[in-house]
Amino acid sequence: SVLADNGLEVMIWSRNQKQVEEINLKHTNSKYLPNISLSDRIKATTSIEEAMNGTAAVIIVAPSSGMREVASKIKPYVHEDHLIVHATKGFEPKSLKRMSQVIAEEFTTIEEENIAVLSGPSHAEEVINKSPTTVVISSVNLKAAEKVQDLFINSYFRVYTNPDIIGVEIGAALKNIIALGGGMSDGLSFGDNAKAALITRGLAEIARLGVAMGANPLTFIGLAGIGDLVVTCTSQHSRNWRAGYLLAQGNTLDETLKKMGMVVEGIKTTQAAYELSKIYDIKMPIASELYEVLFNKKEPKFAVEDLMGRVKTHEMEDIAKPSSKKWVE
Numbered sequence: 001s002v003l004a005d006n007g008l009e010v011m012i013w014s015r016n017q018k019q020v021e022e023i024n025l026k027h028t029n030s031k032y033l034p035n036i037s038l039s040d041r042i043k044a045t046t047s048i049e050e051a052m053n054g055t056a057a058v059i060i061v062a063p064s065s066g067m068r069e070v071a072s073k074i075k076p077y078v079h080e081d082h083l084i085v086h087a088t089k090g091f092e093p094k095s096l097k098r099m100s101q102v103i104a105e106e107f108t109t110i111e112e113e114n115i116a117v118l119s120g121p122s123h124a125e126e127v128i129n130k131s132p133t134t135v136v137i138s139s140v141n142l143k144a145a146e147k148v149q150d151l152f153i154n155s156y157f158r159v160y161t162n163p164d165i166i167g168v169e170i171g172a173a174l175k176n177i178i179a180l181g182g183g184m185s186d187g188l189s190f191g192d193n194a195k196a197a198l199i200t201r202g203l204a205e206i207a208r209l210g211v212a213m214g215a216n217p218l219t220f221i222g223l224a225g226i227g228d229l230v231v232t233c234t235s236q237h238s239r240n241w242r243a244g245y246l247l248a249q250g251n252t253l254d255e256t257l258k259k260m261g262m263v264v265e266g267i268k269t270t271q272a273a274y275e276l277s278k279i280y281d282i283k284m285p286i287a288s289e290l291y292e293v294l295f296n297k298k299e300p301k302f303a304v305e306d307l308m309g310r311v312k313t314h315e316m317e318d319i320a321k322p323s324s325k326k327w328v329e
């Protein structure tokens with residue numbers, strides 16, 4: 001919708017024939033964005049060949065578990081001048097690869113310089129209503145990032161460039177875990193103190209893993225870090241928040257997913273973060289407790305008790321420890 005508002009012709013590829021017909025005939029997408037009218041500059045097709053015909057840029061927004069499948073379908077139609085942008089927030093299950101790594105592996109004809117990541121606090125439900133939104137576009141190539149910035153930027157959608165593609169993708173993926181916790185906190189009727197603690201301590205563990213994986217720590221105080229963390233932990237538009245809320249109210253994981261009916265990236269990402277924290281030897285207490293709740297049936301209230309009862313430590317554990325001498329002074 002942002003691109004259509006900017007005067008571009010947009011072709012959506014979907015695997016769902018009914019959804020394609022609805023978009024083309026009624027200009028609505030009632031399952032995913034009810035009560036919204038879409039621009040008639042947005043058309044849809046189930047044919048990837050038709051969708052790719054004459055395009056300059058391809059925006060992939062499949063859930064992370066489907067990224068490789070979708071990329072491999074697009075592959076035959078991609079040429080070296082295409083700009084490939086993704087807005088997916090997660091890691092590939094099992095390989096634990098970032099989305100731009102999966103895209104680079106699939107599109108061997110595309111230079112890494114032509115791949116960009118769009119991220120930041122941007123619930124679709126608000127963007128579609130033209131509510132002021134700020135995001136980042138990240139690429140190893142500033143020129144590519146600026147081209148995508150020019151495609152998207154307008155009076156309600158402000159796009160900043162950021163060269164740290166690793167940090168942007170890691171911030172985007174890991175914030176969903178903390179958002180599950182934010183929903184649980186509200187589901188358990190904890191207050192604002194608990195939410196602030198989750199956001200702040202969540203950011204600390206996101207940054208610890210991110211830095212170990214090669215990110216610039218400053219990215220985590222930007223839109224793809226704290227920005228997206230705040231919006232997903234506090235907004236009722238957030239699927240991750242809602243899933244956490246349902247879990248805290250006693251629903252099982254299966255019941256929660258059935259009630260959601262939309263992708264909840266934080267669930268698979270909790271598994272990925274659990275594995276990455278072991279590979280990189282990074283402490284991620286919130287992600288570890290969420291792992292126990294999601295996959296080992298631990299009750300959320302016991303997870304909170306265990307988080308609160310951790311061995312006492314310095315706030316900046318593993319990042320900056322003041323010397324004991326200075327501390328005494």
Ligand SMILES: NC(=O)C1=CN([C@@H]2O[C@H](COP(=O)(O)OP(=O)(O)OC[C@H]3O[C@@H](n4cnc5c(N)ncnc54)[C@H](OP(=O)(O)O)[C@@H]3O)[C@@H](O)[C@H]2O)C=CC1
Pocket residue numbers: 014015016032061062063064065066067069070087088089090122123124125261262263265
């Ligand atoms: N919603 C939001 O506000 C934002 C979402 N994101 C990210 O975008 C990604 C997608 O989220 P979102 O669109 O909200 O998720 P939804 O669950 O709302 O929609 C997922 C869409 O992807 C399609 N899909 C799923 N798997 C495949 C596949 N293997 N091949 C083809 N199509 C597939 C679904 O089709 P079908 O209906 O046929 O199942 C559906 O159209 C996530 O990584 C999310 O974190 C990022 C920023 C904001």
Ligand SMILES: O=C(CO)COP(=O)(O)O
Pocket residue numbers: 089120121122123124176179228231232237238239240241263264265
């Ligand atoms: O990433 C998002 C907003 O920036 C969407 O978050 P949810 O997947 O939790 O809805």
